[in-house]
Amino acid sequence: MSALADRTIDLPLHDDLDAAVEGAVRTCGRDPRVAVRALILGQRPLLEQLAGAVSTGYVRGSIR
Numbered sequence: 001m002s003a004l005a006d007r008t009i010d011l012p013l014h015d016d017l018d019a020a021v022e023g024a025v026r027t028c029g030r031d032p033r034v035a036v037r038a039l040i041l042g043q044r045p046l047l048e049q050l051a052g053a054v055s056t057g058y059v060r061g062s063i064r
Contacts, residue, residue: 028035
């Protein structure tokens, strides 16, 4: 994970989504593309962890 993604993961959760978005963009030097990139990179470990927890048969759709 990038150092920038590490910084954005520690953003406080707000009830106000706009304030959370503004906080993420502010943390990334006010560049929304950098903020989106950091948030996507921050999700990768979560997706990998989830993929490891889901059975291969379920993912292929062969379990009904």
